[in-house]
Amino acid sequence: MISKFKEIYLYREMIASLVRKDLRGRYKGSVLGFFWTFLNPLMQLLVYSLVFSIIVRVEVEKYYLFLFVALIPWIFFSSALTSGSGVILNQKDMVKKIYFPREVLPIAHALTNFINMLFSFIVVFIVILISGVGINFIALLYLPLIMLIEFTLVLGITFLTSSITVYMRDLEHIMTILNMLWMYLTPILYSITMIPEVYLPYIQLNPMTAVIVAYRDILYYAQVPHIQTLLSAVIMAVVVLVVGYLVFTKIQRYFAEEL
């Protein structure tokens, strides 16, 4: 186990170069290029806030901000479900022919999307400033922590989806549906207080619930998140990562033969 971590550390340059290649290659050839990193979430924000503050009319003050601080972390999470499930499959040729610790691929994928989220946060802060909600700097200290927790969760899910997809190609498509379902089962478009009490325990079993609540506490309500919220976020993220990693290491031995 320890030697595995050492090995992954040895391959850090490979992770870095995969991330670099992905970030640079993603918008290659498009006119707006890297600007899409900002434009994409802004467009989503526009659509959702139009629907939910003008048509559906959710009774939330400054709904666009309420939504935006949750939407950006969600986009990061959903990358683990959608594109994350294909990371091993897409690198088929490499996996079949040369050795490197396979963990490198999901790690690089999670990192790429994490960095993308960081870039999006520039826009988040601009929107916060414009909204006039203000920033609580003590609460802000918790932001890196919750980001780290979410990263742990995303990595764990990516380990799971990417490895299982090798054996069950349908998972990639199933994930698109699951992604949509999961989004509506997470308090992103609505507040956790709107959920009927009977369903609350189930919603809280969703590891993303605590994460989103914490983000929203810090950035929208400008308050320090509850210790309970943080604790349940940490525990669930670590459990998911451990399970994901164990599944991954168990079945990665036969990747080359399955691909």
Added chain:
Amino acid sequence: MNAIIVENLHKKFKVFYDKGQTFKEKLLFRNRNYYENRWVLQGISFDVLKGEAVGLIGENGSGKSTMLKLLTRIIYPEQGKIVMNGRVSSLIELGAGFHPDMSGRENIYTNASIFGLSRKEIDARIAEVIEFSELGEFIDTPVRTYSSGMYMRLAFSVAINVDADILLIDEILAVGDASFQAKCFNKLREIKRKGTTVVIVSHALGQIEQFCDRAIWIDHGVIVAQGTPREVIPQYLNFMGKKYDKTPEPAKSNDGELRVGNRDIEIVEVRMLNDGKESYNFMAGSRVEIEISYKVNKISEGSIFGIGIFRNDGVHCYGTNTFIDAISTDELAKQGKVRFVVEQFNLLPSEYTLDVAIHTEDGFFFDAIDKVKKFSVYSNIGDIGVTRLDHLWHFESDK
């Protein structure tokens, strides 16, 4: 110290009759998931010392490439274990992760990082890699503009400059032109001298003989023989030769194209003998006889027996006949054998074909067969060319 320890390795592959890949197929056609287990390796054990060069030889499908893949850790064994001490690099898949739009220099970084090199380590090697690749100013242009030769040169340069402790090679040196191949081979020797352990899988027995300290012959997933290449390769060739002899020879099919003549004097059989035994693989420098059995169907005057030897690339290596050598054939028995004896058969390693003919002085053929036999020559001396010249080296001082 052992660099590689392989213990009782077993590997099987599942061969599916009709494999369902998707969930639906797996669920609906569960009975389609029938498969057969094919055991490719059945108990292989060997050790490789640090700094040793080992060649794995065997027919196609013998399991030697699977063995190399297991050493690379792309696939894992069902049973047994492999211990590798040190950093492993492989010359198996050259140019892994190359991005066509990125420059040669950028691709060096990507490619080297896949071998587990850190940025610092790559920085330290990059000048050497570029120099070895002979790409010069092209190093900063996108890889998609490269010719395939340039591409392979760059890929090889990266892989060879990783400074691995263990280097795994599959079918070396199909890289670039002859001069670059020679350069690669020299580089490999240099790497070996520095103490790198090397494992090669190759069909080029000559290369294994020249480069390896030990050869391991694998057949049907078990080790048949191992030892110095000098010991093992002849055994292997002998085995292959016997298999090869079972396949029909072109001469036996009387398809006219290869055989001409009126058969007044007929060639009944042609055999090659190596140290008294019929064989078509021999060591350069050993005693070789070509035995032509003939039958006189109609008494004819002035028959000449001749032979010709061609290398597989068409070079006419040698040809002579009884007329050139002023051998009289006036008292030819009605039926008999003619033996062409070479005490030291000095053609160098390659594959050859043999032509034999019986004809008159003015070129009228009684019977002539092209490519009646194929044979190959091996050697444990590294000299090159067509034939070995008998030679000595003398050193004299001018004083």
